[in-house]
Amino acid sequence: MPDPRKTPKSKYTADRGFAGAFDGETVTRRRMMTLTAHGAGAAATVAFILPALGFAAGSALFDRPEVQWEAVGKPEDFPTDTYIPKVITETSGVGEIGKTTVYMRARNPQIDKPPNPPNLPAGTTDQFIAISTRCMHLGCPVRYVQASARFICPCHGGVYDFVGAVAGGPPVRPLDRFYTRVHNGQVEVGPRYSVNSEFRRFPSYRDPGEDLDGIGQYMYPGRFSTPKLN
């Protein structure tokens, strides 16, 4: 004969003869208290974990910085056949590391393709080319070498031709560019954008190393943390 202490009790309160039990009720007072205590513990944990995680990741992932324009010179300063280096501040409040060099020239219809897609954001112009020095392999700073009309990266040997397309080495896409506009007689440099090997614009710029041809444009989606023009 089985030990009566080991036979499981009925889950129905009515079977166990509780006062006030009704048919089909299963929640005993003990179960009620257990569930309440576990539920309160879970709610308290979630109440501090979720805000803490949101605090750590939220502004990093979802804060869109404001669009900033920085004047770099008069329109006639920029030739079509070579680059003029200009230093702009991409991130303020961090001193020297927030600055970056931009190689600038005027558009040359013979070598520069028309904008793709053709409708540029309102107020911007395609009359100036502003090329970023951020190597599209892993982000080291490239340098324009006049003698070979190439951009060359010191880290892993990435080479880009005069328009910024990959000419050799490990980079996965052409050099990023910046939107430009003419404002109060000054050429101004605005937000960065990425291009793929056909020079199609990706306004939410991608980090280096992220291929934007074919499946790459879906594997590396745009982010919420890049400045957005209108």
Add this chain to the structure above:
Amino acid sequence: MKFPKVKAPPLPDTLNPRPRPPGAPPKRKPLEHAQEAGISAIDWVDERTSLAGALRWVLFRKVPRGTNWFYTLGSATLFAFLSQAVTGVFLAMYYRPDAAGGAYESVRHITNDVFLGEFVRGMHKWGSTVMVILVFLHMGRTFFFGAYKYPRELNWVIGAVLLILTMVMSFTGYLLPFDQRSYWATIVGVNINGTGPVVGPFLSDFLRGGAEFGATTLSRFYAIHMLLIPGAIAALIGAHLFLVTKLGTTAPPWLKANGDDRLHEDRV
């Protein structure tokens, strides 16, 4: 002239030698008391915690025949971690995670001005490399001795997580001196993270605190380096050591499994 005789004050009871009751144990001398002071202090703690059993379980384990110096690599790794923790805590007293020049200046101050600063920073800097090497040697010992097999698979998994966390420590710590080398190495490292499909770009944003290397990137790396990962490493080392103690260590593979003749005869 004669001074009046004053009665001497009564001595406290404790100073009056009193005869011991017959059959009482002999009285302890003060030196014997001093000798037993340590033991009685330990007794006091043990009576209230029962820690002695746990300590005996951890420290006086049986180890298999053939245990050799290779078995000390795990302890060496633990020692490297402790040394990193102690030197790191003290480096944090002088370090300033200020991206606008303060970080580099504070590291220069530690290295050039603070008493023993170059030595303690050097211990932390080279110690990180030593720790990575020791982790790999320990992992190699475990692999080549077959010590990852049943029932120790979970300990291998914990060890692999500890290896990854050690790498994260090396990565996040590399930025902190904030010179050209650490800045560009971190740019490259974060961009390598970003090449992971779909989640990579967002992981990079999380690490940098935004789309660009900004004012909070350095303090983010600093917090991850000195709070988040060390806590996780310490907790996992606890789990690792618990399993080592519970499961015991393995004999070297060159010893035969039934090497104990006595046991063998018993079975026959």
